[in-house]
Amino acid sequence: MCEVKRENMNRTDLRHKTDLRHKTDLRHKIRIVITGGHATPALATIEVLEKNAEIYWIGEKEGIEGTGSKTLEYQVIPEKGIPFYPIKSAKIHPNIFKTFVNLWKLPVGLIQSLYFIAKIKPHVVLSFGSYVAVPAAFSAWILGIPVVTHEQTTVPGLANRIVGFLSKKIAITFPGTYGTNKKVVLTGNPTRKGFFNRLKRKSRKIPTIFVTGGSRGSSIINENISEILNKLLKKYRVFHQTGILESQKVQKVKDSLSQSSKDRYHIAPNYTPEKFEERLLNSDLVISRAGANTVLEIAATGTPAILIPIPWSGGGEQVKNAKILEESGIAKVLNQDSLTSQKLLKAIEEMLKAPPSKDQKLKAKKLTVPKAAENLARLVLETANE
DSSP states (O other), X not given: OHHHHHHHHHHHHHHOOOOGGGGGGGTTTOEEEEEOSOHHHHHHHHHHHTTTSEEEEEEOSBSSTTTTOXXXXXXXXXXXXXXXXXXXXXXXXXXHHHHHHGGGHHHHHHHHHHHHHHHHOOSEEEEOOSTTHHHHHHHHHHTTOOEEEEEOSSSOOHHHHHHHHHOSEEEESSTTTTTTOXXXXXXXXXXXXXXXXXXXXXXXXSOEEEEEOOTTOOHHHHHHHHHHHHHHHTTOEEXXXXXXXXXXXXXXXXXXXXXXXXXXXXXXXXXOHHHHHHHHHTOSEEEEOOOHHHHHHHHHHTOOEEEOOOTTSGGGHHHXXXXXXXXXXXXXXXXXXXXXXXXXXHHHHHHHHSOOOHHHHHHHHTTSOTTHHHHHHHHHHHHHHO
8 A cells, every 4th residue: 555655646746846935925825724623634734834825714613512612723723823713513413313403503604604715715725524624615616716625534424525526626645535536636644744753762661651532532442441540550651631521530530549640640631733742752552543643643653552443433444544553563453342441451561561663663654644744735735826
């Protein structure tokens, strides 16, 4: 797969020799609206685009409905000085009743998007998927503004298939996604440069484990970690991204620990992209779900991993992601349906006792495309200039 990827990337580079730096004089001419729910690759791309364009963001402000939480993008985008325009988006829930109740958000989000895009008058809209991207992409299509969408996964979900249909170009991470569609360009998945700059590890008396279930958290991972926490903290330091919904529950577990164990157990509801990068770079083992972005960040750092993919993710996408990393030799995949705390403990002990070799880490790193952000930025700028 890597050889195919590199061959295609070389072809892409031959087609797109435009140096991004020569577009600096267009800074006040090129206006780009970014939308979508995958903030991490978006931020990596913004690092390149902001040198050549004016960036605006259309997205959701509220994270999990009814909790008062804020989305990751709303937490970090305004801090970068990028105007943020909040809209509503209708999601499909496993519960049909909840889906029906939320249908009112669809026309509201579309009207909001139409207003903001007509106001901004962007030259191009860049989508990073999820349901929030649908009204923004549809509004751009109505107004005759070209859309470029980036697909992280091997299997596009419903929202991304809709946005892909409306898009002029579809940037993909893995070869074969969207089949032979002529709009497809293989760019790789934009990943922050820091993940590729791993410093030589300093020897630590106490190995460090990083546990993450993403910004929303994973109750399955949290429950199993809690059951073996006392055993882990006798030998390891643990950093735990609990997720917003699980933070109070995990805090109660920490409160019940002895003081010496508390000193080794660090919890946070969520991490900024910079903090997540720091934690991944400075851990001896990560326990995580298997979203495409997380898997490729793990591959970039070469951090040994235990992956517990969400079994019901669209088209088995997380299972496929996890298997790809496992084949490199730096990860072990545990099936959620048969997961127990003792199986997890055994896997932790095995991974820390026999860490991956240098060759296995290099094999994992070949799954990534370090210049993906530049490739995507170039595609967006060229689309804006057509």
